[in-house]
Amino acid sequence: MSDSSHTLSQEGTIPKRARSKFNRSEAWWGYLFILPSIVGLFVFVLYPLATSVYLALTKWDGLNEPVFVGFKNFDYMFSKDPAFWPSLKATLIFTLLNVPVTVGAGLLLAVLLNRKMPGIRFFRTILYLPTILPLVAVMGLWKFMYQPQFGIINSILQTLHLPTSNWLSDETMAIPSIVIISLWGVGSTMIIFLAGLQAVPQELYEAARIDGAGTIRLFWNITIPMISPILFLQVVPQMIVTLQAFIQPRLLTEGGPNNATNFLMYNIYSKGFGSLGSFPDLGYATALMWILFFLIMFVTFFIFRFSNFWVYSDNRVD
Amino acid sequence: MNISLKANQKWLGKNRQFKFNFLSIGLYILTLLLCVTMLFPLFWVITTALKGNNDIYKVPPEFFPKEFHWENFPKSWEAINFGRLFVNTFIITMLNVVGQVASSMLVGYALARIRFPGRKIWFYLFIGSMMLPSIVTLIPMFRLYLNLNWYDSWLPLWVPAFFGNPFYIFLARQYYLSIPYDLDESAKLDGANHFAIFTRIMIPLTTPVWLTMGILTFQSTWNDYLNPLIYLRSEETWTLALGVATFKSSFAGVSNTQWNLYMAANLLYMLPPIIVFFVAQRYFMAGLGSLATRSQK
Numbered sequence: 083m084s085d086s087s088h089t090l091s092q093e094g095t096i097p098k099r100a101r102s103k104f105n106r107s108e109a110w111w112g113y114l115f116i117l118p119s120i121v122g123l124f125v126f127v128l129y130p131l132a133t134s135v136y137l138a139l140t141k142w143d144g145l146n147e148p149v150f151v152g153f154k155n156f157d158y159m160f161s162k163d164p165a166f167w168p169s170l171k172a173t174l175i176f177t178l179l180n181v182p183v184t185v186g187a188g189l190l191l192a193v194l195l196n197r198k199m200p201g202i203r204f205f206r207t208i209l210y211l212p213t214i215l216p217l218v219a220v221m222g223l224w225k226f227m228y229q230p231q232f233g234i235i236n237s238i239l240q241t242l243h244l245p246t247s248n249w250l251s252d253e254t255m256a257i258p259s260i261v262i263i264s265l266w267g268v269g270s271t272m273i274i275f276l277a278g279l280q281a282v283p284q285e286l287y288e289a290a291r292i293d294g295a296g297t298i299r300l301f302w303n304i305t306i307p308m309i310s311p312i313l314f315l316q317v318v319p320q321m322i323v324t325l326q327a328f329i330q331p332r333l334l335t336e337g338g339p340n341n342a343t344n345f346l347m348y349n350i351y352s353k354g355f356g357s358l359g360s361f362p363d364l365g366y367a368t369a370l371m372w373i374l375f376f377l378i379m380f381v382t383f384f385i386f387r388f389s390n391f392w393v394y395s396d397n398r399v400d
Numbered sequence: 401m402n403i404s405l406k407a408n409q410k411w412l413g414k415n416r417q418f419k420f421n422f423l424s425i426g427l428y429i430l431t432l433l434l435c436v437t438m439l440f441p442l443f444w445v446i447t448t449a450l451k452g453n454n455d456i457y458k459v460p461p462e463f464f465p466k467e468f469h470w471e472n473f474p475k476s477w478e479a480i481n482f483g484r485l486f487v488n489t490f491i492i493t494m495l496n497v498v499g500q501v502a503s504s505m506l507v508g509y510a511l512a513r514i515r516f517p518g519r520k521i522w523f524y525l526f527i528g529s530m531m532l533p534s535i536v537t538l539i540p541m542f543r544l545y546l547n548l549n550w551y552d553s554w555l556p557l558w559v560p561a562f563f564g565n566p567f568y569i570f571l572a573r574q575y576y577l578s579i580p581y582d583l584d585e586s587a588k589l590d591g592a593n594h595f596a597i598f599t600r601i602m603i604p605l606t607t608p609v610w611l612t613m614g615i616l617t618f619q620s621t622w623n624d625y626l627n628p629l630i631y632l633r634s635e636e637t638w639t640l641a642l643g644v645a646t647f648k649s650s651f652a653g654v655s656n657t658q659w660n661l662y663m664a665a666n667l668l669y670m671l672p673p674i675i676v677f678f679v680a681q682r683y684f685m686a687g688l689g690s691l692a693t694r695s696q697k
Contacts, residue, residue: 111594112516118503119526122563127529130540137540199428207681208435214677216623218641219666223445226659234444237460266441326535329625333645354539355630368539375536
C-alpha cells in the first residue's frame with residue numbers, strides 16, 4: 083500500500099503548526115464527503131446485521147409481526163428439516179467442483195492466450211464476451227441446449243456416437259452440468275490472470291530456459307508461484323459467489339432432482355419467500371442465512387489462514 | 401500502472417513474435433477451436449430465435465433456419481411486454497450507475513485526499529463491510545422496506561446505490577492515491593475548495609476508474625435477478641430479468657415453452673450489455689486489468 087509514503091511526502095509540505103492538529107475545515111469537508119457511506123454503513127449494514135440476529139430466533143410469515151421462538155429454528159434445522167443436510171451437501175459439492183474447475187480453466191486459458199499470435203485481441207474479446215451476458219439469459223439458453231430430447235448437446239453427442247445424458251434432470255449430472263455453464267463464463271478469471279501473467283518478469287523464464295527447464299516445469303515453478311497472489315485473489319471471491327449460487331437452481335432445476343442442486347441460497351429463498359406448496363417463514367430463512375454466512379466466513383478464513391503456504395509474497399518496495 | 405502495463409506489452413511484443421513451428425500452429429488451432437466453442441451457444445440463440453414453431457423440435461436440429469422467421473422478435477416483444485420492461489430496467493439501471501459512481505468517487509476522494517480525524521478507521525470500516533456477504537442483510541432489509549411501504553416499488557432497488565459501494569470506494573481511493581498532491585495544493589492556493597477540486601480536477605483525471613465503475617454497475621444492475629424477484633410483485637413494475645425468466649408462464653395455456661420466442665426475448669435482453677461492452681471495450685478490458693493488478697498491491 084502506498085498510503086504511508088504519500089502522507090509522508092505530504093507532511094513535508096505542511097507547516098509545523100498544522101501538522102499536530104487536523105484543520106477544522108478539512109475535517110468538515112471530509113465528513114461531508116464520506117457522509118453517504120457512514121449512513122450506508124449504519125442503515126444497510128449494521129442495523130440489518132443486528133436485526134438479523136433477532137429475526138433468526140423468530141417465526142415470521144412476512145405479514146404479521148415476528149414471534150420469538152428461541153433456538154427452535156436451529157433445532158428444527160439440524161434435527162428435523164429434511165432439506166437442510168442435502169442442501170448443505172449440494173452446496174459444498176458444487177463449490178468444491180466449481181471453484182477449482184473455473185479458476186484452473188481461467189488460468190490455462192490465460193497462459194494459452196498470453197502470446198503473440200495473429201488476432202489475439204479478437205480471441206480475448208470472444209472468450210470474454212459470454213461473461214457480460216445476463217445470467218438469466220444464459221440460463222435460459224443452456225436449459226434449451228440441455229433439453230434431453232431435442233437439445234443440441236445431445237444431438238451432437240449422438241452424431242458423434244457418444245453417450246448422451248439427461249443433464250439437468252439427472253441426479254448425478256445436474257451439478258456437473260451447472261459447472262459446464264460456469265465454464266462458459268471463464269473469461270472473467272482469464273482476463274485477470276492475463277494481467278497478472280504480463281507482470282511476470284521475462285528474465286525469470288529466460289534464466290530457467292537456459293538452465294534447461296521445459297514448458298511444464300516453467301509453468302509449475304515460475305508461472306504458478308509468481309501469479310499465486312492473483313490466484314488467491316481469484317479463489318476467494320469465486321468461492322463466495324459459488325457458495326451463494328441461486329439463479330442456477332432457481333431457473334434450471336428448482337433444486338432437483340432429489341435435492342441434488344438444492345443449494346443453500348435457493349433453499350433459503352424457497353423457505354423465506356415461498357415456493358409452491360410451502361408457507362413462507364422468513365425467520366427460519368434468516369436462521370439458514372446465518373449458516374450460509376458462517377460457512378462463507380469459515381471458508382474465507384481457512385483460505386486466508388493457509389494462504390502463506392502457497393501464496394508467494396513479494397517484499398520488494400516498488 | 402496503465403502506462404507501465406502498456407510498456408510491458410510492447411516489450412513483450414518485441415521479444416515474442418509469432419513463430420511458425422508445430423507447437424505454435426497447434427496452439428493457434430486450439431485457440432480457434434475454443435473460440436468457436438465459446439461462440440456456439442450465442443450462435444444457437446440466434447438460429448433458434450429465427451426458426452419456425454415446428455423446426456425447433458426437429459431431431460437432429462438444423463444449424464441454419466430454412467426460412468427466417470423475423471416475426472418472432474415482435475411476437476416475443478409483445479409476449480413479455482418488452483417495451484415497458486425495457487424502460488423500467490433502464491431507469492433502475494441508470495439510477496444505480498449515477499448513484500454508485502457518484503457516491504463512491506466522493507467517498508474515495510475524501511479517504512485519499514482530505515486529512516481529517518478518523519479517516520483510517522472509517523476506511524477500514526467501509527472495507528470491512530465489503531467482507532460481509534450481503535445476503536445476511538437481505539431479509540432484515542426486506543423487513544425494513546416492508547415497514548417503509550417500499551415493497552413493490554423500485555425504491556429498494558436504487559436508493560441503496562446512493563450510499564456508496566465498498567469495493568468501488570476501495571478502487572477509487574487506490575486510484576486517487578496515485579495522483580500527485582501538488583495539484584490540490586496549487587488549486588487550494590487559487591482558492592478552490594474540495595468540491596471544486598473534486599469536480600474540476602479529479603473527475604477528468606479519474607476517467608478510467610469511474611468509467612469502469614459505471615460499466616460494472618450497468619452490467620450488474622441490468623443482470624440482477626434476485627432483488628427484483630424479491631421486491632417487485634406487479635408485472636408493470638418488473639425488470640427485464642424477471643420478464644425473461646418467467647417467459648414460460650406467459651404461455652400458461654400451452655404446455656411446451658415456445659423456445660424460438662423465448663430465445664428471441666433472450667437475445668433482445670442480452671443486446672444492451674453487448675452493445676455497452678463493445679462500445680466501452682477498450683477502456684473496460686484495460687481498466688479491469690489495471691484495477692486488478694493495482695488492488696492486489
